[in-house]
Structures are given as structure tokens and as C-alpha cells.
Amino acid sequence: MMNAHIVVSQVNKVFQTAEREVVALKDINLEIPQGQFVCLLGPSGCGKSTLLNAVAGFAPPSSGSITADGKLVTAPGPERGMVFQEYALFPWMTVADNVAFGLQIKGQRREQIDTTVDKLLTMLSLQDFRNRYPKDLSGGMRQRVAIARVLALDSPIMLMDEPFGALDALTRRNLQDELLRIWAELKKTIIFVTHSIEEAIYLADRIVVMTYRPGTVKRDLLVELPRLRDPAAAEFNALKRELGQLVMEEQQRHHRDELRLAAVD
Numbered sequence: 386m387m388n389a390h391i392v393v394s395q396v397n398k399v400f401q402t403a404e405r406e407v408v409a410l411k412d413i414n415l416e417i418p419q420g421q422f423v424c425l426l427g428p429s430g431c432g433k434s435t436l437l438n439a440v441a442g443f444a445p446p447s448s449g450s451i452t453a454d455g456k457l458v459t460a461p462g463p464e465r466g467m468v469f470q471e472y473a474l475f476p477w478m479t480v481a482d483n484v485a486f487g488l489q490i491k492g493q494r495r496e497q498i499d500t501t502v503d504k505l506l507t508m509l510s511l512q513d514f515r516n517r518y519p520k521d522l523s524g525g526m527r528q529r530v531a532i533a534r535v536l537a538l539d540s541p542i543m544l545m546d547e548p549f550g551a552l553d554a555l556t557r558r559n560l561q562d563e564l565l566r567i568w569a570e571l572k573k574t575i576i577f578v579t580h581s582i583e584e585a586i587y588l589a590d591r592i593v594v595m596t597y598r599p600g601t602v603k604r605d606l607l608v609e610l611p612r613l614r615d616p617a618a619a620e621f622n623a624l625k626r627e628l629g630q631l632v633m634e635e636q637q638r639h640h641r642d643e644l645r646l647a648a649v650d
């Protein structure tokens with residue numbers, strides 16, 4: 386596909402530690418069209434964050450290439466916004482100032498910044514919290530601020546590393562619904578890392594299951610269920626079982642690997 390929004394081509398990533406070499410990514414090829422919601426799924430250690438960080442431009446691949454909008458990724462860029470699991474807010478700034486920060490850096494005019502900030506605070510139900518500081522917010526609220534901050538930059542691509550991992554189930558579902566609504570409205574391309582099978586099926590157009598060491602693509606499938614999806618539906622559960630089997634195989638590899646390493650120590 387020539388006009389894919391993100392193209393990951395023959396990407397490998399090797400970490401060299403004192404004791405050994407870890408092949409975190411091996412022969413990864415992905416073409417992600419504009420507007421697709423992709424979940425990277427797999428157990429701990431299978432290279433999901435490594436792949437996301439490579440697309441973000443934080444840590445380049447050892448070999449292979451990544452392009453976004455046809456341009457080679459060599460560093461972080463404004464067209465790729467990143468949301469981390471840790472909320473990464475400035476503690477000394479209010480909610481509104483945190484959201485405005487990136488726009489100030491860009492040198493936008495005050496009125497324009499205020500308009501954008503108001504719109505985003507409304508979109509994420511944060512209007513009543515605009516003058517609060519991060520420490521006075523719940524985890525869910527903080528993550529809303531982190532999402533608003535990335536949305537302020539209006540990047541066509543959003544990269545999300547387990548953004549809801551630390552939240553309780555209800556808050557998590559709430560933010561998932563919010564994210565789906567925003568995604569449908571703004572038509573962003575999203576790469577979302579999770580180790581939750583249910584979260585991946587609930588959110589994604591496409592799920593890429595990864596293997597553990599080396600990190601390769603084990604399964605790349607489209608989720609055709611209509612939204613909003615019902616986790617209690619039979620099709621949802623059939624997919625959950627299928628993916629559960631795949632993820633479990635990799636988890637067992639992880640476990641065996643740890644036992645083997647413990648035996649060597």
C-alpha cells in the first residue's frame with residue numbers, strides 16, 4: 386500500500402546488555418492506513434513498547450525503517466503525539482495550563498490557545514477542574530488531562546502506551562468510550578499498546594499479537610464487530626478465547642525463559 390499512514394518495514398531491534406543480546410523486535414512489517422485504530426497486544430516483554438517507541442522516534446530501530454506520512458521517522462515529531470501510562474503532567478501547572486503548554490511552545494496567540502483549551506476541556510469533561518493541580522485529581526482525571534494535552538497538538542497520529550493500565554475497571558471503560566468517541570470524531574490514526582485482550586477487542590479495528598523474544602508479529606487480524614461492542618456478546622467472547630490462546634502461548638514462553646535464566650544465575 387503506497388499511501389499507508391505509517392509503514393514499518395523490516396524493523397529489527399537488538400538490545401545489548403552486559404550478559405547477552407536481547408532481540409526485542411525481529412522482522413516487523415506493518416502498513417497502517419490513515420484513521421485505523423491498531424492495538425499491539427502481547428504479554429510483558431514481547432516488544433510492544435519498543436515498537437511504539439520506535440514509531441514515536443524515541444529509540445530508532447537497529448535496522449529497517451519506519452515512515453509516517455511518507456517521511457522517514459528519525460526523531461519525535463509533531464505529527465506523532467504520545468500518551469504514556471504515567472500521566473506525565475507538569476505538577477506545578479494547573480489542568481488548563483498543562484493542556485495549553487504545547488500550544489504556547491508552538492507560539493500560538495493567547496485567544497487561540499484559550500479557544501482550543503476550552504474546547505478540549507469540554508470534550509473530556511474537565512471544565513470544572515481547569516484550575517486544579519494534578520495532585521488534586523484522580524488517576525482517571527489525570528489521564529484525561531494527558532489525552533487533552535496530546536489532542537491540543539492536533540497530531541494526526543496518536544501513540545498510546547498502556548494509557549489506562551493503572552485505572553480501575555469503571556474509569557477505564559469510561560475513558561475507552563471517550564477515546565472511541567474522540568477517535569471517531571477526529572479520525573486520528575491510533576497505535577495503542579495493551580496487554581488486556583478485552584481492551585484490545587473493545588477498541589481496535591485491528592489487533593497485532595506479538596510473540597515473546599524475539600518480538601515478531603504472531604497474528605494480525607481485523608476486528609469486524611460493530612461498535613460500541615458488547616463484551617458479553619458471543620462473537621466478542623469467541624475472539625477473546627482465540628486471542629487468549631495466542632497470548633497464553635507467549636506468556637508460557639516468557640515464563641520458561643525466566644525459569645531458565647534463574648537456573649543460570
Ligand SMILES: Nc1ncnc2c1ncn2[C@@H]1O[C@H](COP(=O)(O)OP(=O)(O)OP(=O)(O)O)[C@@H](O)[C@H]1O
Nearest residue numbers: 400401402407409428429430431432433434435436
Ligand atoms: N533498554 C533496554 N535494554 C535491554 N533490554 C531491553 C531494553 N528495553 C527493553 N528491553 C527488552 O526488550 C524486550 C521488549 O521490551 P518491551 O518493553 O518493548 O516489552 P513490552 O511488550 O512493552 O512489555 P511491557 O508490557 O512489560 O512494557 C524485553 O525482553 C525487555 O527486557
